[in-house]
Amino acid sequence: MPVPTSTRAAVLVDHGKPLHLTELPLPAEVEPGAALVRVSCATLCGTDVEIWSGKMSFPGMLPMVLGHEMVGEVVAVGPGTRDALGRDVPVGARIGWSESTCGECYGCTVLREPVACSRRGYGFLQRSDVHPYATAGLSEYAYVVPGAAKLLLPEDLPDTWAAMAGCAAKTVLRAFQNVGGVTPGSRVVVQGSGALGLFATAVAHISGAGKVITVGAPASRLTLAGRFGADATVDISLGSDGIVEGVRELTGGHGADLVMDFAGAPSVGREAVAMAAQRGRVVIVGTTGPDSAPLPLGTVMGKELTVVGSLNGDIADYHRAIEFFGAFGERMPWHDLFGTPVGLSAASDRIEAMHRLDEVKAVVDPRLP
Structure with a gap:
């Protein structure tokens, strides 16, 4: 040929x-x-x-x-x-x-x-x-x-x-590695219901998370998240305050031990910090744009959070x-x-x-x- x-x-x-x-x-x-x-x-x-x-x-x-x-x-x-x-x-x-x-x-x-x-x-x-x-x-x-x-x-x-x-898959797996993986039985929130978020939902479930919560939209993707291991979902139509409150309710008021950003929306960083549990971990993967996004550093300090970036x-x-x-x-x-x-x-x-x-x-x- x-x-x-x-x-x-x-x-x-x-x-x-x-x-x-x-x-x-x-x-x-x-x-x-x-x-x-x-x-x-x-x-x-x-x-x-x-x-x-x-x-x-x-x-x-x-x-x-x-x-x-x-x-x-x-x-x-x-x-x-x-x-x-x-x-x-x-x-x-x-x-x-x-x-x-x-x-x-x-x-x-x-x-x-x-x-x-x-x-x-x-x-x-x-x-x-x-x-x-x-x-x-x-x-x-x-x-x-x-x-x-x-x-x-x-x-x-x-x-x-x-x-x-x-x-998509290598980016998700690197993020899990960079943030230290999933503690068995822990509460994990995945922000985003695109391909990365759905794959991350599956990885968290397979890795032994006690509860996996996927935050995203539309409803069809949240339904799909359930097939990939999500124990619960939160629709972003609730708005920032509603999303954070929904996660806190689903975690008995404690928040998530691990929050993973695969969405990249301007409000994601603030929401991630607000829904994280005391001494929780946050990994930022989806925020790719040049625009700055507010991150409440006082909350990061007060909760003693670990915030990690992960690039591709x-x-x-x-x-x-x-x-x-x-x-x-x-x-x-x-x-x-x-x-x-x-x-x-x-x-x-x-x-x-x-x-x-x-x-x-x-x-x-x-x-x-």
Whole structure:
């Protein structure tokens, strides 16, 4: 099979507008350590929706190909291409990959934290009009750069689960690790009922929480939260005071031992601190915007709270997410998180559906019409 020199892709040209189906060039040569992959599945993330809508934007980012949770079949490799565990990546292998890191900066070498890399590169941050053009998920073929951490995937792991492991699942698992995990029998509040919040609800339940409370909307997602281990839910239509009061009632007036933000709304920090129990823990994951949000530091001090930030995840978290699905694949209805796969021509419709909260996690298979 000849190596393709171009690829069909759905390109974001203007925020909030339909994606533009077009043909993009591919690099003429596959560099050492790189791979060219035919994408078989891309699962859309909340970040994709925020970029599409313009909520997350910066000068010069467009045009771009969205999608940073994806898997595919290798069609060409450069010399010496190996995965993160040192295994050769052959043509025909199914792989997933994480964002690229430089391996040379302070974050990489001194902190030894890939998430702190000063040149960390996501596929969706690559402009589609400059080399290497197509590095993200909403493209028939994607160029996986040498610095991107790659993983050979288990044969029995569904594409959707493997793709979700590349961002949503690894982000959640890193947050649990950074905050110190779940104390068996403790009370856990998950703020947010999107894909991250629902996955976190399941992880808290599996980890032995005594009571898991999911805060979010709409009602359909709160119902879904129950299927993923939530013992109770609180609808955000109650407003900030009502949310906090609802959690306190559900916890016998004590509040939550662990509060996890996967929502990112301006009121989330204040609510998290208010609903936390004495000496509780709060982990902030979903607050991604540049706007400052008030946090009542007097309450943090008075309750002796521990507040932790957690940023996305790295290749280690990605590997753990894949192993998590392998270990707990039968424990939860994971397939309920995903929509019906569509081709690139319907990707715009699915992004808009996620923006309306009509779909938890859209699935795009670029091989479909």
